Amino acid sequence: MENEKINFLETYLSLYIGHDEVLPEMQKPDSKYVVLDVRNAPAQIKKDQIKGAVAIAAKDLSDHLNELDKSKTYVVYDWTAGTTLGKAALLTLLSAGFKAYELSCALEGWKGMHLPTEPVA
Template identity: 35%
Template sequence: MLALDYFNARLEATISPMDYLKSKQIDPDKYFLIDVRNGPVHLRSLTIKGTKVIPQQELPDRLNELPKEKEIIVYCWDVWCNTAAKAAKFLLEHGYKVKELTGGIAAWKEMNFPVSDSIQEVSMSDSCRC
């Protein structure tokens, strides 16, 4: 593989946090963002605002929650984690259009982009039942 082929493939398979936000401003319905991090809930309570949380281990049982018409963006912990790559591969094998958010939640937080506390949101909605 030539270097140019590698970088073209990499750019086709990933999206940076800045490019994601910019594209969402232009077309808010283009993407479906998924937090695929595995691990204890208390460690992954902070998520990117607007994220659907589906741990990578649960993807096979929760495909019905994903829209086929949107481009799926997956993210995990950081650049050293390959959970998002595993999730992307699985989703591609099942006919979804997928990209990985480069840098994961760590890069997102480092740039001070919008996050939410999923534990707080879940517990508030569970207690309300409105």
């Protein structure tokens, strides 16, 4: 039983990536990461996003897969780490053969650490 728990936790944790790995890479001209804001909300509700993120709502992601570059690694985020939109988007991307992770801190943690954000246009 303990081995099953360990295997489950290893798998679960492998779905996430930390800001400490993503942020330095995002600042490079040809970053291997593309950060996706998958929140299902209009701009006036969202107000801000992670600087440089591409907004594709989780509910619309499957309709935009042909626009994504399979050579990139996608990092999805939602409002908080406890919500399911990021997980749904991650499932969509992984099922379509993309390399992808969910941002472990979500937007709430990112902003809490005072990492770069920008207004949603």
